[in-house]
Each structure stands twice: as structure tokens, then as C-alpha cells.
Amino acid sequence: MVIHRLAETPELNNALLVGSAVLFSLLSIWFVLGISSLLLRQGIRASGIKSLASLGEGIYKQGRLLAAVLSIPIALAGIGVLGYALWRGADLQPWFESTLREFTPDMLKALGRGAVLVVLMLIGFYTLQRSGRRVMTRLEQKLRERQLPESQRIHVE
Known part of the structure; x- marks a missing residue:
């Protein structure tokens, strides 16, 4: 799989590639944790057991909190990779292409x-x-x- 250059300069291309990777990571984490905690809460609510209702709400809140906490290191990792690439003057396009070839x-x-x-x-x-x-x-x-x-x-x- 070949990624076409998104921008003419390597710096802007790196920013777009890293930004899209961070965005995909954040969306996937929020989707997985949000949907799983929502389904658990709905399942507990559907069971009709009132003593488990607070547990379902707690699981839902914990899932959202975990997604928010995991978002911070992902964003920081993206910033770090982009900063390192800018500092070294590296082009990340070949690395992204080799990674996508593994899929x-x-x-x-x-x-x-x-x-x-x-x-x-x-x-x-x-x-x-x-x-x-x-x-x-x-x-x-x-x-x-x-x-x-x-x-x-x-x-x-």
C-alpha cells in the first residue's frame, strides 16, 4: 500500500501523517472504550437489578475516564514523534509506507x-x-x- 504525498514539504507531510495517526488512535480508543462501557451499562440496566445500576454507571464513568487518560499519552507521543522528526529533519513517509505494507x-x-x-x-x-x-x-x-x-x-x- 503506497501513501501519496499529502504535502510538498516533508515537514508538512510529517505533520499530516502523524496527525492522522494520532486521530485514528484516539478515535479507536474512544470508540472501543465508549462502546464497551455503554454496552455493559445498558446490559446491567436491562437486567432490571437495581443494586447493579450504580455499578453500571460506575463502569460507564470509568470507561470514559480511562479513554480520557489514555488520550493524553497518545497526543504526547504524536507531539514527540513530530518534534523529533522536525529536529532531525527526517521524512516519516517511508516509515508509514513500510508500516502500512504489513497490513x-x-x-x-x-x-x-x-x-x-x-x-x-x-x-x-x-x-x-x-x-x-x-x-x-x-x-x-x-x-x-x-x-x-x-x-x-x-x-x-
């Missing part, structure tokens, strides 16, 4: 399959969550229609 089509297919699997799992999760809510409301209505003693009514609720 084979099989690896990209595997990443694509993994992404499709995650999307399908998300769709399945939300489908089960919605159908579970419908079933639970019907079940609650049927149980309320019955005349239950007070001790059993507490367990139903």
Missing part, C-alpha cells in the same frame, strides 16, 4: 469480520432487550390480573 488483505478481512460481528451482536442485544421488555410487561399484566396474596405480590413486583 495484509487477510488481516483487513479479519478486522472487517470482527467489526461485522460486533454490529450483529449489538443488533441482537437490542432486539432481545426490546422483546424482553414486551414479554415482561405482558407477564406483569397477567400476574396483576390474578388475585395473589400480599406475600406473593411483593415478589412479583
